[in-house]
Amino acid sequence: MRLVVDLNKCQGYAQCAFLAPDVFAMHGEESLVYNPLAEQEQRERVARAVAACPVQAITADGLDDAGEPPAEPGQEAAHGR
Amino acid sequence: MDGDAFLEWLRREGRIVIVGASLAGLRAAEVLRAEGFSGSLTMIGDEPYEPYDRPPLSKAVLLGKASPQHTELPRRREIDAKWRLGVAATGLDLAAKRVRLADGDEVEYDRLLIATGVRARPWPKESEAQLDGVFVLRTRDDAAGLHRRLKASPRRVFVIGAGFTGSEIASACREQGVAVTVAERAGAPLVGALGGVVGAVAAELHRENGVDLRTGVMVTALEGDSSGRVRAAHLSDGTVVETDVVIVSLGATRNTEWLAGSGLGAGPRGIACDAGCRAFDFRGIVTDDIFVAGDVARSPHPLFNYQFLSLEHWGNAVTQAEVAAHNMISASAERQPHMWVPAFWSSQFGVNIKSVGVPSLGEQIMITQGSLAERRFIGVYGYQGRVIAAVSFDNTRWLEFYQRLIESGAPFPVEFPTVDRRPEGRQPVPADFPDPSLPSHGPTVTLSGYSPADRRLVFTPGRH
Structure with a gap:
């Protein structure tokens, strides 16, 4: 599954690094390093990380079994920001 | 119709x-x-x-x-x-x-x-750019080639240009124990984007992490061996650096x-x-x-x-x-206007660098929170009496506040007290951007065109 983190939004709360440590890792005090192609068996953990991110910075596809792409994160729908 | x-x-x-x-x-x-x-x-x-x-x-x-x-x-x-x-x-x-x-x-x-x-802007001398071991980094193919070469334990990597990409590459090499030399024409890394005050902090980061940083120099030639592999870089100060991988990071x-x-x-x-x-x-x-x-x-x-x-x-x-x-x-x-406040991030030497606004417009900078010496701070840039940009080193959670100052045209210098204000941050100092007419690693923002407010043209030379 593919994922991307909007690092302008990311504020280093590290929730994702706790919930899916094989995909997300803190690098230094507040930088995030992640693997943009997570293994399929990480799906549950990535879904939890996406949901838990306090600033909703993570976009991932393939989170649903049906292969339905995820709905656009609410905050990203606003233009001009 | x-x-x-x-x-x-x-x-x-x-x-x-x-x-x-x-x-x-x-x-x-x-x-x-x-x-x-x-x-x-x-x-x-x-x-x-x-x-x-x-x-x-x-x-x-x-x-x-x-x-x-x-x-x-x-x-x-x-x-x-x-x-x-x-x-x-x-x-x-x-x-x-x-x-x-x-x-x-x-x-x-x-x-x-x-x-x-x-x-990526290529190395201008074509025959040298084609030497085996000379890379740029922009595309997936560039990255795959460079990644392969870095895994083969090069003796030394030579990075031309200490902008964001060049600095990130140097940082990644050091983290993997690879020897790196970085050559930058300006006085410090990142000066085109963030100015000399912040550039000096970036220079310390490079050196503390074991980068052989050479500033104020140009690369005059890349030398290949008889089989067409790069073997050395020649600098304008007369020195020669032996290397087997050269990464050209001269902007785009x-x-x-x-x-x-x-x-x-x-x-x-x-x-x-x-x-x-x-x-x-x-x-x-x-x-x-x-x-x-x-x-x-x-x-x-x-x-x-x-x-x-x-x-x-x-x-x-x-x-x-x-x-x-x-x-x-x-x-x-x-229809809607595109009014996004510029923002970017970089991660290097374990430090999270983020910015909002257009720092390269800044005339002066104030360190409103934290300290340069600790590599954890907020720098605020002022232009004609208002806040125009801010940069954070490992202090990202404050940036949104400064973004609102930029959006509302808040006055500069910043007069209100801030959390963790240090004596060094009480007065603005020149932000120390290089003269835009001199060739150096440019910022990732290009200013051009007519500004009705100050009735002058800002000229940014095309760096080819």
């Missing part, structure tokens, strides 16, 4: 072509579909890959945390497009509304979005050559467009059916005196693409 009927027809069965199949192109396509465009959509890209993310290529990929082949962007939704990948656009016929492709094909459009971005060039002679207002500084992302033709008349987004666009920004800004920023590509896509299929009263 009147305007409303045309728009309805366009949304239902029009033909939209997007040239540039990277971040901006993909996000635009998704918004078109999300907003109900049901006509035909064609995505044209010169690279043979589906849209992938570039920032990880100089960070997670070089650190071994991600594969250079697998940074593909997730999809927000199905876009049902015809993909023409691996074929560059080579020309545009405005009158016939056709894009010419490298394979001779032509694609007709009713609305066109240009998101062709930038490419906008991909506008394919538009030469088309009549569009396109050149080395990008494609000029209005605040609604509609492209100008070379006469300064706005086009109705051609839109621009991402690194290749140059648009007037109301927060910065309507100067035309070109932003090589990830977040700009996303937002401008969203605005352009919306405007492409909307009536004029429904």
Whole structure:
């Protein structure tokens, strides 16, 4: 599954690094390093990380079994920001 | 057909072509579909890959945390497009509304979005640039080649240019124990983007992490051995550095050559467009059916005196693409301006560097929180008595506050007290940006055009 983190939004709360440590890792005090192609068996953990991110910075596809792409994160729908 | 009927027809069965199949192109396509465009959509890209993310290529990929082949962007939704990948656009016929492709094909459009971005500026001496072991880093193929070479334990890596990409590469090499020399023409890393005060902190970061940083020097020649492999770099101070990998990080060039002679207002500084992302033709008349987004666009920004800004920023590509896509299929009263506050991030030597606004416009800087010595601070840039930008080193949670100061044109110097203000931050000091007429590693923001507020031209030389 593919994922991307909007690092302008990311504020280093590290929730994702706790919930899916094989995909997300803190690098230094507040930088995030992640693997943009997570293994399929990480799906549950990535879904939890996406949901838990306090600033909703993570976009991932393939989170649903049906292969339905995820709905656009609410905050990203606003233009001009 | 009147305007409303045309728009309805366009949304239902029009033909939209997007040239540039990277971040901006993909996000635009998704918004078109999300907003109900049901006509035909064609995505044209010169690279043979589906849209992938570039920032990880100089960070997670070089650190071994991600594969250079697998940074593909997730999809927000199905876009049902015809993909023409691996074929560059080579020309545009405005009158016939056709894009010419490298394979001779032509694609007709009713609305066109240009998101062709930038490419890495190559080493100017072609024979030296072609030596084995000389790289640039922009594309997935660049990253794969460099990644392979770095894994083969080079004796020393030589980075030309200490902008963000060059600094990130040096950082990744050091983290893996590879010896690195960085050569920078300016007095410190990152000075083009953040000025000399912050650049001095960046220089300390390089040196503390074991980078052999050479500033105030130019690379005069790259030397190859008899088998055509690079073996040394010659510097303007007379020194020679033996190396087996050279990475040229001299910024980027906008991909506008394919538009030469088309009549569009396109050149080395990008494609000029209005605040609604509609492209100008070379006469300064706005086009109705051609839109621009991402690194290749140059648009007037109301927060910065309507100067035309070109932003090589990830977040700009996303937002401008969203605005352009919306405007492409909307009536004029429904259109939106692109007013995104510039923002970017970099991660190097374990430090998270982020910025909002346009630091390179800044005349002065104040360290309003934290301290330079601790590498944890907020620097605020002032321009003509107002806050124009801010930079954070490992202090990102405060940036949004400063973004609001920029948006509201708050006065500079910052007079109110701030958390963790130190004695050094009480007075503004010159931000110390290099003279823009001197060649150096440029910022990733290009200022150009006429500013009605101060009645002067800001000239940024095309660094070729």
